[in-house]
Amino acid sequence: MPQVLHAGSALLPQGWVDQVRITIDGGLITGIETGVAPQPGDERAALLMPGLSNLHSHAFQRAIAGRGEVRGAVRGAGEDSFWSWREAMYRFVPRLDPEAMQAIAALAYIEMLEGGFTRVGEFHYLHNAPDGSRYADPAAMARALAESAQESGIGLTLLPVFYAHAGFGGQALQADQARFLSAPDSFAQLHGACAEALRDLPGAVLGLAPHSLRAVTPEELAGLAALAGTAPIHIHIAEQVREVEQCLAWSGQRPVEWLMDHAPVAANWCLVHATHMTEAETTALAASGAVAGLCPVTEANLGDGLFPAPDYLAAGGAWGVGSDSNVKIDAFEELRWFEYGQRLALRKRNVAALHPGQSTGAALFDMAGRGGAQALGGSFGIALGNEADLLSLDPAHPALAAIQPEQRLDALIFAAGRSALDGVWRRGRKVVSGGRHHARDRIAARYAAALRRLLA
Amino acid sequence: MPQVLHAGSALLPQGWVDQVRITIDGGLITGIETGVAPQPGDERAALLMPGLSNLHSHAFQRAIAGRGEVRGAVRGAGEDSFWSWREAMYRFVPRLDPEAMQAIAALAYIEMLEGGFTRVGEFHYLHNAPDGSRYADPAAMARALAESAQESGIGLTLLPVFYAHAGFGGQALQADQARFLSAPDSFAQLHGACAEALRDLPGAVLGLAPHSLRAVTPEELAGLAALAGTAPIHIHIAEQVREVEQCLAWSGQRPVEWLMDHAPVAANWCLVHATHMTEAETTALAASGAVAGLCPVTEANLGDGLFPAPDYLAAGGAWGVGSDSNVKIDAFEELRWFEYGQRLALRKRNVAALHPGQSTGAALFDMAGRGGAQALGGSFGIALGNEADLLSLDPAHPALAAIQPEQRLDALIFAAGRSALDGVWRRGRKVVSGGRHHARDRIAARYAAALRRLLA
Numbered sequence: 001m002p003q004v005l006h007a008g009s010a011l012l013p014q015g016w017v018d019q020v021r022i023t024i025d026g027g028l029i030t031g032i033e034t035g036v037a038p039q040p041g042d043e044r045a046a047l048l049m050p051g052l053s054n055l056h057s058h059a060f061q062r063a064i065a066g067r068g069e070v071r072g073a074v075r076g077a078g079e080d081s082f083w084s085w086r087e088a089m090y091r092f093v094p095r096l097d098p099e100a101m102q103a104i105a106a107l108a109y110i111e112m113l114e115g116g117f118t119r120v121g122e123f124h125y126l127h128n129a130p131d132g133s134r135y136a137d138p139a140a141m142a143r144a145l146a147e148s149a150q151e152s153g154i155g156l157t158l159l160p161v162f163y164a165h166a167g168f169g170g171q172a173l174q175a176d177q178a179r180f181l182s183a184p185d186s187f188a189q190l191h192g193a194c195a196e197a198l199r200d201l202p203g204a205v206l207g208l209a210p211h212s213l214r215a216v217t218p219e220e221l222a223g224l225a226a227l228a229g230t231a232p233i234h235i236h237i238a239e240q241v242r243e244v245e246q247c248l249a250w251s252g253q254r255p256v257e258w259l260m261d262h263a264p265v266a267a268n269w270c271l272v273h274a275t276h277m278t279e280a281e282t283t284a285l286a287a288s289g290a291v292a293g294l295c296p297v298t299e300a301n302l303g304d305g306l307f308p309a310p311d312y313l314a315a316g317g318a319w320g321v322g323s324d325s326n327v328k329i330d331a332f333e334e335l336r337w338f339e340y341g342q343r344l345a346l347r348k349r350n351v352a353a354l355h356p357g358q359s360t361g362a363a364l365f366d367m368a369g370r371g372g373a374q375a376l377g378g379s380f381g382i383a384l385g386n387e388a389d390l391l392s393l394d395p396a397h398p399a400l401a402a403i404q405p406e407q408r409l410d411a412l413i414f415a416a417g418r419s420a421l422d423g424v425w426r427r428g429r430k431v432v433s434g435g436r437h438h439a440r441d442r443i444a445a446r447y448a449a450a451l452r453r454l455l456a
Numbered sequence: 457m458p459q460v461l462h463a464g465s466a467l468l469p470q471g472w473v474d475q476v477r478i479t480i481d482g483g484l485i486t487g488i489e490t491g492v493a494p495q496p497g498d499e500r501a502a503l504l505m506p507g508l509s510n511l512h513s514h515a516f517q518r519a520i521a522g523r524g525e526v527r528g529a530v531r532g533a534g535e536d537s538f539w540s541w542r543e544a545m546y547r548f549v550p551r552l553d554p555e556a557m558q559a560i561a562a563l564a565y566i567e568m569l570e571g572g573f574t575r576v577g578e579f580h581y582l583h584n585a586p587d588g589s590r591y592a593d594p595a596a597m598a599r600a601l602a603e604s605a606q607e608s609g610i611g612l613t614l615l616p617v618f619y620a621h622a623g624f625g626g627q628a629l630q631a632d633q634a635r636f637l638s639a640p641d642s643f644a645q646l647h648g649a650c651a652e653a654l655r656d657l658p659g660a661v662l663g664l665a666p667h668s669l670r671a672v673t674p675e676e677l678a679g680l681a682a683l684a685g686t687a688p689i690h691i692h693i694a695e696q697v698r699e700v701e702q703c704l705a706w707s708g709q710r711p712v713e714w715l716m717d718h719a720p721v722a723a724n725w726c727l728v729h730a731t732h733m734t735e736a737e738t739t740a741l742a743a744s745g746a747v748a749g750l751c752p753v754t755e756a757n758l759g760d761g762l763f764p765a766p767d768y769l770a771a772g773g774a775w776g777v778g779s780d781s782n783v784k785i786d787a788f789e790e791l792r793w794f795e796y797g798q799r800l801a802l803r804k805r806n807v808a809a810l811h812p813g814q815s816t817g818a819a820l821f822d823m824a825g826r827g828g829a830q831a832l833g834g835s836f837g838i839a840l841g842n843e844a845d846l847l848s849l850d851p852a853h854p855a856l857a858a859i860q861p862e863q864r865l866d867a868l869i870f871a872a873g874r875s876a877l878d879g880v881w882r883r884g885r886k887v888v889s890g891g892r893h894h895a896r897d898r899i900a901a902r903y904a905a906a907l908r909r910l911l912a
Contacts (some may be wrong), residue, residue, distance in 0.1 A: 021660075027899060029722035038643075056708075058760065064866075065855060065870065065871035066855055066859060066863060066865070066866045066867030066870050066871035066872070067863060067866070068576065068805075068807075068818075069806060069815060069816040069817055069863070069866035069870055070803075070806070070810065070814065070815050070816070070866070071810075071812055071813065071815075071816065072806075072812030072813060073810035076812055077812050079803035079804050079805075080749045080804060080806040081803075081804050081805055082805070084805070085805060096569075107854055111854075118742075188644055196467035208733070209480065216640060241803065247823040258714070260855075276744070289656055289711065290557070297796075299800070300793075300797075300799055300800050301796065301799070301870065302799075302801070302805065303799035303800065303802065303803045303804050303805050303807075305472055305800060305803055306555050306761060306800055327870055327871055327874075328792075328871055328873060330873075333789075336784075337756075337793065337796075340753075340756035340757065340793075340902045341756075341800060343756055343757070343758075343759035344755070344756050344760075344761060344762055344797060346758065347524075347537075347759045347760070347761055348535050348536060348537050349524075349535075349536035349538070349540070349757075349759045350526070350527040350528075350536040351759065352524060353525075353526070353527035354526075354527075355530060356528030356532055356533050357527065357529075358526065358527050359526050359527075360525040360526070360527065361522075361525055382488060391538050396900065396901075398563055398567075398903050398904060399521060399522055401900075401904035401907045401908070402524060402904065402907035402908045402910075402911045403905060406526075407522060407523060407525070407526065410522045410523070410525035410526070411521070411522030411523075412522075414521065414522050414525055414757065414783055415521035415522035415782075415783055416522070417784060417786075429610065434811065436741065444852065444857075445852075446853045447854050447857060448852070448857035448858065450859070451857045452858045
């Protein structure tokens with residue numbers, strides 16, 4: 001039987017509209033009436049808006065959040081960098097089994113829902129047992145992720161990672177990367193097992209992910225693109241200057257330049273980070289129709305650098321945000337600091353708003369919403385046929401007091417943050433009330449117990 | 457009668473210590489015992505740490521948070537900048553009376569307490585009536601701030617601003633700056649009336665603030681330094697490139713360079729922003745013993761630029777943080793993005809941690825705590841004689857699960873944020889529980905009503 005949600009004001013594709021009745025059936029939006037009063041039995045919300053997609057997550061890394069900020073913990077007196085952080089992360093990897101993976105991912109996923117994300121793209125590369133051997137079920141770890149999505153309610157786009165090499169030119173993996181190995185002889189089976197793991201998960205999407213240009217040969221990449229077809233295909237690219245230098249040494253081209261020349265990059269592709277690009281690469285990526293997968297909080301934590309937003313936005317490039325390392329999970333902080341990073345670099349304001357009269361917050365939210373959904377094969381917006389993935393705001397939050405509807409997203413993103421988020425619905429089911437996930441206490445306690453066990 | 461607070465673990469100057477009994481009398485810490493069990497009647501906290509000082513606030517600007525993010529709202533098709541934002545802020549100023557000031561400041565102050573700040577430095581320049589005439593009580597607006605501090609419980613360092621000129625070389629104020637006018641003929645009286653307004657406020661401190669080098673002549677600045685004596689003296693400086701250019705045109709020197717050569721800058725001084733400095737200026741400021749007043753969230757929102765932290769930290773410079781425009785109020789976001797801005801610019805990690813083995817979060821917290829207290833004439837830390845300004849953390853927060861004590865501040869600042877903050881005490885009185893100020897509902901409702909009236 002359909003359910004109905006009535007909003008005093010709802011963010012529809014054309015903007016904020018008063019008195020909206022939304023009919024939901026089978027998790028999808030099947031009716032939208034505007035300018036109508038609530039009817040008896042309607043569920044009620046004051047301010048309703050669509051949820052965002054989190055296009056890039058390594059859920060297990062939530063467990064090391066806050067544990068990599070001690071100087072020289074890995075390399076002693078040398079300077080800390082992305083690479084020393086990666087070493088610390090690798091040291092944690094051997095301890096994870098599917099049970100721990102589920103405990104950690106479920107916590108990360110409820111934090112995503114509480115932070116404004118209703119779908120996650122899980123860039124999943126922790127495939128094998130601690131000794132590098134395959135689990136009897138090759139999707140044992142993927143299954144833990146699917147169970148976490150089921151338990152939390154978040155939408156899942158699973159991106160099993162192909163990871164066969166440690167460096168450009170087909171280098172073998174290092175010993176501490178054995179759990180990641182997924183190569184030509186095993187990937188199709190893994191991919192099939194992942195499809196099986198998602199079978200009972202409503203709205204699940206299966207894509208795939210060559211880990212990076214370091215991890216695949218050109219021939220392997222071509223095979224993966226063919227296997228993906230029109231499904232989401234994600235790749236880490238140009239996050240670090242060293243990676244650009246190594247790619248140049250290997251191919252004479254920069255990473256994004258090489259990819260554009262050698263792969264059928266199109267609208268189903270997501271290039272994660274794409275931090276270090278020339279103007280020509282930036283324009284080419286925008287023109288390809290692919291999505292730039294930006295992770296402002298993680299890119300700041302890891303000291304990656306800033307995305308060349310002005311050229312990319314001017315060229316109409318698609319983008320979305322991801323919480324990546326999950327060091328902190330908050331959709332609004334991602335959007336706020338995407339914009340703020342650009343302001344600091346350019347010394348001007350309202351960068352994402354491309355036209356006079358446009359709200360920066362509205363521009364950020366709309367671009368990240370559409371780009372994220374595109375990257376994950378999901379939907380975005382309160383529109384017929386979309387998944388009923390919705391957020392409600394606390395109308396009594398001071399930052400929303402006396403604010404005009406067209407400035408509501410500015411107030412939310414810049415002045416309030418997630419403290420103004422009240423309810424979250426995923427496919428019509430309410431999973432967060434008063435900013436707290438309904439299963440928070442249980443999932444948080446299980447997470448804490450798992451960490452005590454892992455770190456004992 | 458003294459009260460006693462027992463902490464399972466407390467952050468003392470030497471680090472986290474277990475089983476700490478803190479005796480508080482008259483708002484001050486009068487006893488600290490370690491390694492002792494709680495006694496009947498002790499108030500209890502699991503994890504206890506000191507509150508931070510917010511060294512730079514314009515409380516009334518909280519009311520325009522989220523209202524300045526529409527592109528071209530002030531200047532049409534031109535690029536938005538600090539200066540267009542300032543025009544928008546000036547348009548709001550005429551609407552404020554003391555009643556509205558109190559409604560807004562009280563909201564800002566409870567948000568500060570909920571965000572980890574237990575003292576605020578109010579850089580107060582909105583002195584006069586809307587038509588520019590003086591109020592019968594020259595401290596009418598300052599009194600509204602003192603009442604807001606009293607009502608919220610926050611510690612107040614009031615910094616009445618001297619503001620006599622609109623530009624270098626003694627230019628007269630613009631018409632839209634008439635409410636700010638405080639000049640040689642009136643400032644001493646204003647300063648005295650402010651002292652009177654603070655008389656009944658526990659722990660209040662009176663300083664003063666030449667608004668900027670634009671707003672004072674060299675002779676006026678010398679007079680203000682003499683009037684301040686050893687009390688806090690704050691000045692906006694080198695926030696914008698245009699200001700640096702104008703100072704060079706006027707004096708042949710850059711702002712910080714000029715100030716160091718012409719004013720008795722010492723440990724009671726706070727140079728707010730100090731964004732645009734040469735290496736020589738940076739080193740000179742550090743050597744002066746003054747505090748750099750950094751406002752990472754506002755400086756990002758306004759597109760000011762990044763503070764030259766590496767040289768300044770290497771030279772042992774003192775600094776603290778301020779919420780300035782109050783676009784978003786959160787001590788931990790200020791610290792997190794102070795560090796992250798540096799990581800993005802330098803492409804390395806753990807910048808504020810100067811020594812191998814040091815926690816970045818602990819370094820940030822300690823430096824900002826000490827610098828903020830110095831700048832405001834307050835105290836920092838759980839130590840005898842200090843004000844009992846304390847924060848407690850939620851020990852069940854997932855980001856704190858299985859974390860080592862020495863990484864607790866990393867987990868708080870980078871992984872949890874203010875969601876881990878539970879209780880806040882100011883001079884021993886608990887004003888925040890479960891992350892919410894005890895008077896939040898009433899103060900938020902009055903704030904919303906005031907905004908509706910102002911913006912009608």
